[in-house]
Amino acid sequence: MSTPGAEGMQRETGRQAWLRTVAADVARLDRSSSAERAADILRRSITEGALPPGAQLSEVELTEVLEVSRNTLREAFRLLTHEGLLVYKLHRGVFVPELGEHDVIDLYRLRRVLEVDVVRGLTALDPEVPAERLVLLRDEVDAAEAAAKADDWPAVGTANMRFHQQLIGLAGSSRMNAVTGRLLAELRLLFHVIAAPRELHEPYIGRNRALLELLEARKYDEAAADLHEYLLDSEQRILAAFRAR
């Protein structure tokens, strides 16, 4: 456990790649351990729907399941609270938030502003970044299509989310990335109150591909306009499903 990387070291070639791998491992180990690990587990439970909106998370109950102390658990709660996945009610506990139509509108407003601006802003730094970065988008589109073939619609949903996260990532703005992460997490919360995941996600795997092709063709303004309508349509669809629940 002293110097684990010394053995498989190459002289010069691939050094950067190796460093990147180690950096990723370090980053993973650097996690504040207990609290963040507990938060990871809870995050999955929430985003995957095991904990439905409105559910209360009892402290004593979860300390036993997660095998962490109450203080550490509360720190995990705080982490998730600031991601929008939990809400605190003073002296009453933490709950999975129940979002309403108002929140759909609010989230989509912010989402439209950010995503459309990122795409439109791409024209400014065109040959600089795109090409190599667009691969990440393509990966997600492919993943979504594969998941659709396998009839795994929740997986289609995650690939969809990741697509949009990567889209924002094109701007290279750490704060936009952070805001988007929170935003998409909340959005997933909304998806769980909708019964039919297929009708919800299917239309957008094709639209994502179309959008990607516009980007690859460097038709940024066109892509921005397309994305704008895309998001308006998505908002309406969710609102409709919401009212019909």
Place this chain on the structure above:
Amino acid sequence: MSTPGAEGMQRETGRQAWLRTVAADVARLDRSSSAERAADILRRSITEGALPPGAQLSEVELTEVLEVSRNTLREAFRLLTHEGLLVYKLHRGVFVPELGEHDVIDLYRLRRVLEVDVVRGLTALDPEVPAERLVLLRDEVDAAEAAAKADDWPAVGTANMRFHQQLIGLAGSSRMNAVTGRLLAELRLLFHVIAAPRELHEPYIGRNRALLELLEARKYDEAAADLHEYLLDSEQRILAAFRAR
């Protein structure tokens, strides 16, 4: 202290307004006391420059000053961390972040996107909100002018920030408000590395008034264009001051 609101109750008229008032009071009382109170004090110390960027906040030291336990203090740290006012370094402690040019650019990019979009979006809901809400903007402009006369430039800065916060508030989007709050807090962090607060804030009290007048005249597109240049100019000014430090 039992039922404080029973006296001034009206039959039917103004019931909604009354409920809103009570709701605001409740929200104010709901503060988690110890942890948030500690966070409030620290927040002021940071935004007012008492704790300069790069400073470390010792746990044991602060538990004595703030008279809270270490656990509670750490919860306050977490709160401020997620506001961007502190950063955690694992096993090393919490520090006031040292922002660089990169952060200036990042913050202003996000700021421009949001503020310009809010102003431009005003035309959609025109006669609905503005008039009564613009008063809040005018208040801040007046406050800035008064502070300038009193030669209190930090106060001018706060009024300036509040002006922009209220500007975002026109959209009525709770999430935009939250993002903006974090954003402006980080921005204040940057101001403290700049020596001359007067040169920094003075030009914008006039521009704020001009912008406000455009809004009152309902020339929203014109206002948006003005604001866009306003922010570009402000960004350049800060970058220049930054490079000359």
Place this chain on the structure above:
DNA sequence: AGCCTAGAGATTGTTCAACAATCCGGCAAG
């Protein structure tokens, strides 16, 4: 002399147990 290593001291990360403050349900009185 210069560099590397080891260890002491200090700081943070996490746990535990206890007490205070608050909320929720049901029950009795009007």
Place this chain on the structure above:
DNA sequence: CTTGCCGGATTGTTGAACAATCTCTAGGCT
């Protein structure tokens, strides 16, 4: 039916303790 109150349960906060990690200094090696 409403109002007020009580007891049980849950959360909010504290203090002390121990483990893990970092920093810095002193000493040994080449």
